[in-house]
Amino acid sequence: MMDDERFMTDSDGRIYRRYDDIKTKPIQRLNYDSREINRFIKKQEPVIIENLGLVDSATKWDLEYLHENIGNEEKSVYVSKTHKFMYYNASRCAVYPDFIPPNEQHNMTMTEFIRKYRTWKPGEHRIYFQQILTDTVGSCIYNDFRNFKWSWLNSKKERFNWGDLTSNLLLIGQPGNVTPVHYDEQQNFFAQVHGYKRVLLFDPKFFQCLYPYPFHHPCDRQSQVDFENPDYERFPLAKHLAGYEGVVGPGDVLYIPMCWWHYIESTMDSQITTSINFWYKHQSMTLSDLRFPLKWQQKLTVSRNIEKMLGEALGDPSEVGPFLNALVNGRYT
Numbered sequence: 289m290m291d292d293e294r295f296m297t298d299s300d301g302r303i304y305r306r307y308d309d310i311k312t313k314p315i316q317r318l319n320y321d322s323r324e325i326n327r328f329i330k331k332q333e334p335v336i337i338e339n340l341g342l343v344d345s346a347t348k349w350d351l352e353y354l355h356e357n358i359g360n361e362e363k364s365v366y367v368s369k370t371h372k373f374m375y376y377n378a379s380r381c382a383v384y385p386d387f388i389p390p391n392e393q394h395n396m397t398m399t400e401f402i403r404k405y406r407t408w409k410p411g412e413h414r415i416y417f418q419q420i421l422t423d424t425v426g427s428c429i430y431n432d433f434r435n436f437k438w439s440w441l442n443s444k445k446e447r448f449n450w451g452d453l454t455s456n457l458l459l460i461g462q463p464g465n466v467t468p469v470h471y472d473e474q475q476n477f478f479a480q481v482h483g484y485k486r487v488l489l490f491d492p493k494f495f496q497c498l499y500p501y502p503f504h505h506p507c508d509r510q511s512q513v514d515f516e517n518p519d520y521e522r523f524p525l526a527k528h529l530a531g532y533e534g535v536v537g538p539g540d541v542l543y544i545p546m547c548w549w550h551y552i553e554s555t556m557d558s559q560i561t562t563s564i565n566f567w568y569k570h571q572s573m574t575l576s577d578l579r580f581p582l583k584w585q586q587k588l589t590v591s592r593n594i595e596k597m598l599g600e601a602l603g604d605p606s607e608v609g610p611f612l613n614a615l616v617n618g619r620y621t
């Protein structure tokens with residue numbers, strides 16, 4: 289890997305893709321007992337929390353243990369011809385008939401996933417286990433799940449008036465797998481269990497630099513900018529990207545604030561990467577809470593409502609683009 293100039297090795301020996309164009313500062317790392325943590329969460333800024341032990345009971349979740357205990361219901365596994373696993377909403381393909389899905393979502397048993405994982409050879413399609421933890425898991429897994437530090441999580445949910453926990457995603461990936469840059473409309477505690485992941489995060493205010501796909505597109509919430517081969521002709525403002533960077537390892541918990549752009553890459557030096565996320569609905573905002581000018585998190589919600597409403601008002605999502613161009617070009621530009 290060392291002689292492949294697309295990759296770099298950091299001072300800790302972690303190996304990941306080199307993105308010289310993207311300016312980043314280190315994500316702040318704080319020990320779990322630091323009082324500073326609440327300040328970051330209140331300001332909705334990313335922070336890596338160390339030694340919290342949030343999901344220590346999942347440390348034993350290696351492939352053998354999961355094979356024995358996770359249950360034989362089929363699990364969700366993404367299969368990609370490349371190392372990228374961009375999420376897309378298949379139900380929106382009708383609006384974009386030329387859209388070519390960037391990967392496939394398969395359902396397979398843990399036995400099948402492990403077989404594929406263990407026999408995988410470079411050049412073959414890559415796989416990424418991404419399964420919501422439900423009550424169909426076996427009793428051992430359920431007990432481990434109950435032993436997560438829910439008191440800490442609940443204290444943050446209450447303190448910051450977050451909505452309900454919506455789901456926990458269990459992620460098992462191969463070294464080199466990449467989740468391209470996107471945002472979610474939920475607060476997220478991202479717990480790293482095995483292996484290392486390099487993360488890049490960008491404030492929601494970089495909306496114009498990351499050119500998200502249209503609301504009605506299958507890749508809604510995903511950026512059109514390919515960090516490995518940025519097209520500065522089509523996306524000139526991508527040159528101005530500036531964000532935060534860090535590597536999460538076993539025991540680390542990354543707070544990914546709602547609507548913050550994030551890119552996640554399993555480092556090449558990892559044997560396997562296992563992560564568990566905790567997605568929470570964002571806090572309910574009342575009109576009296578609103579302060580102007582709006583923050584970009586709020587402008588993002590406004591922009592999504594506009595695109596959604598226009599699709600309904602025009603009766604055809606494919607008219608939204610031409611209509612917005614007619615509204616803006618030569619009038620606001």
Ligand SMILES: O=C(O)C(=O)[C@H]1CC[C@@H](C(=O)O)C1
Pocket residue numbers: 459466467472476478485544552553563565
């Ligand atoms: O937790 C999130 O918000 C995500 O985007 C997850 C989807 C794929 C995961 C990864 O680690 O590659 C991260």
Ligand SMILES: [Zn+2]
Pocket residue numbers: 470471472550
């Ligand atoms: Zn995400």
